[in-house]
Amino acid sequence: MGNHEAWTTVDVAPNILFDRLSDLDHLPEYIPWLTSLHRTAETPVTAQGPEARRPHQAVHEDVDVTVGGGHRDGWIDVLDEDRVLRWGMDGPHRYGGELIVDFVADGTSKLTVRLHTTETTNVDEELDRTLATIKTAVEHDQPTESSEGEQR
Template sequence: MGDYEASTMVDVAPNLVFDRLSDLGKLPTYIPWLTSLRPTAVPATAQGAEARRPHEAVHEDVDVTVGGGHRDGWIELVDEERTLRWGMDGGHRYGGELVVDFVADGTSKLTVRLHTTEPTGVDEELDRTLTTIKAMLEKEPS
């Protein structure tokens, strides 16, 4: 079992970084190991910015496909904090958060924190994931 953290600087404004990474339909294009992600249910009540308190997370249950396997999971977005949290249930516990911080005009710091019961290769996978996200974000037009 372990906790891991890695960060990278991205030459894109933090609001744009968070907007792109919080689009759940497009999130698999940024994360190399994530095949698909789709909501499993329509929330019973509206959860948009108009229906929640400031700094309150918008929660979605999701079906996650990694490789060929499906897992149940959840994602929470906190727009004001530019934070995306996630978790998956099952044989090994897995969860984490992605935080986008302001550094300077047009520059962000992207930090990923993970908690997993299967630590094999986590550091390398974090580095590969952050490298991919950074390259894709910096390549997209602002």
């Protein structure tokens, strides 16, 4: 299984960036190859907040994912305190990975994606494209200083 890693900086605070990326209902908006993602079970009680689980315990979600027109079963673990999203899927090119959001400076994050896959074609290019898509989407979705102070 091949291991791949790529990272970029994003001009958004780490907590905001992670909140956006860990919102599974909107995750396909940020991942270019992900057509849809649907939970296959009720949202677990542990997803209600950190007080409902042990420290650094992941919220585990079983999901049905549409990638390139095909459905696959998978899972996603969200570790809020660590700002880590881990996932895995079965299929002909079984793979898993993790997305990590780290603090760089006020209003800036480092976004790292690690991927473990049997696929060998264009993996690094797809990682770079995914990071660029996330960076663009999240940075352009931020209110500007002039719009924050405007009265409506």
